[in-house]
């Protein structure tokens with residue numbers, strides 16, 4: 001009889017920050033598909049005529065803006081929050097800037113100037 005290892009995850013790592021909670025294998029597959037679709041190029045950079053390798057996949061409309069049933073409206077079209085049309089490849093730099101803009105829970109956060117004080 002094989003000894004039963006207790007408390008051991010079977011190749012599963014469900015840790016992660018609060019914002020990543022709930023992103024399992026389906027999300028990883030979706031993420032890979034978006035990166036392939038966007039040719040691993042950061043889309044916000046691309047729109048500014050810059051070619052940057054993407055590191056992540058981003059929701060164009062923040063989850064905080066989704067309704068309780070996880071629906072969002074993008075370009076006047078109602079769709080699920082995880083719809084491929086609401087996803088884009090993004091680089092670390094753009095992702096950080098976008099997250100900072102959106103803030104936690106979608107609350108607008110003041111931009112911080114180079115002196116460390118919020119710009120008002």
Ligand SMILES: [Zn+2]
Pocket residue numbers: 042043044045046052090091092093094095
């Ligand atoms: Zn970028």
